[in-house]
Amino acid sequence: MGTIASLQLPGEIPFSPLRQEAERIYKEVTDNFSAWDSSSALSHINQEAGHSSITVPQTFSPLLSRTLIVAKQSGGAFNPLVGPLIDCWGFHGRKDGEIKIPTDEQLEKIKPLIQFDQIQIKGQQIGLARKGMQLDLGGVAKGYAVDRVWVALTQRNVESALIDLGGNLRCIGESKKGRGGWNTAIRNPFRRRDLVASFLLHPGEAVATSGNYERFVEINHKRYAHIIDPRTGHPVEGTASVTVIAPTAEKADILSTTLFVLGQKDGMRFLEKYAKDCDAIWIPDTPQTPTLFCTKGINKRDFNSSWKTVILASST
Ligand code: AMP
Ligand code: MG
Numbered sequence: 001m002g003t004i005a006s007l008q009l010p011g012e013i014p015f016s017p018l019r020q021e022a023e024r025i026y027k028e029v030t031d032n033f034s035a036w037d038s039s040s041a042l043s044h045i046n047q048e049a050g051h052s053s054i055t056v057p058q059t060f061s062p063l064l065s066r067t068l069i070v071a072k073q074s075g076g077a078f079n080p081l082v083g084p085l086i087d088c089w090g091f092h093g094r095k096d097g098e099i100k101i102p103t104d105e106q107l108e109k110i111k112p113l114i115q116f117d118q119i120q121i122k123g124q125q126i127g128l129a130r131k132g133m134q135l136d137l138g139g140v141a142k143g144y145a146v147d148r149v150w151v152a153l154t155q156r157n158v159e160s161a162l163i164d165l166g167g168n169l170r171c172i173g174e175s176k177k178g179r180g181g182w183n184t185a186i187r188n189p190f191r192r193r194d195l196v197a198s199f200l201l202h203p204g205e206a207v208a209t210s211g212n213y214e215r216f217v218e219i220n221h222k223r224y225a226h227i228i229d230p231r232t233g234h235p236v237e238g239t240a241s242v243t244v245i246a247p248t249a250e251k252a253d254i255l256s257t258t259l260f261v262l263g264q265k266d267g268m269r270f271l272e273k274y275a276k277d278c279d280a281i282w283i284p285d286t287p288q289t290p291t292l293f294c295t296k297g298i299n300k301r302d303f304n305s306s307w308k309t310v311i312l313a314s315s316t
Contacts, residue, residue, distance in 0.1 A: 143253025
């Protein structure tokens, strides 16, 4: 998945079997959902777009169906067919080596390829209606993978753990008896090595961050985030990072990407309507006036930051 995985297990338990189990799960998720590996199930679906359906492993359709729910709820801010736009902007590395801003005409041509109601799911058969359509579950697969490891460890009676896959975290129990969970932190999007805020993850909870500093392309000295607003065809500007705390890592992952696209105002509306059980922290792309915009639930998490912190009022 092009990132680093870590597993913290503070108890005195045999580590190797758990590590092996986590590695097995991460490999399975990559085999199913990787957009980079041309032999993954997802790549097979993309290769057959406009042709035929592919029989996928059992776990594939449920995850895809759940992402389609968020795609609809968010009015297409999250779009699992974002692949052709990602390609067009060169986020997966352009074959011709040259990076240019796509023309309006090019973006217009891609529009029919990102209509997510044209994904056909019939049980374990998945097909894309048009040639050129490309599934990309990069905004949700890591969180999903973390949940799978979380379930596996819980079933093996692990009582305390922190699972981290490239900034998608979920905890089991407490880091130490009496802590009330696991203390976690948010990176400074303007100086990656620094942390800007810390807070408590309650037992079982997850957190994910989408940031414009993780993956980007530079065109004419301007940085373009790897997250695209499918409604405009352009990379999202104005936001440096969005962190979401949620009951599961899949939810935290998909919502961090979704809220990055929606921005603060529409993002708050979305949370109030569809995800009341989540908290979010937006950092606007204003390094001169660094500010954190947080939902009010953050106050119940020993939240600490030296930056200016604004608690967002409800949108209604
Ligand atoms: P994340 O780091 O979880 O925010 O995921 C970013 C990844 O999600 C990108 O690298 C793309 O693969 C994919 N992506 C980018 N924009 C969108 C979008 N609007 N909807 C769904 N997936 C997206
Ligand atoms: Mg995400």
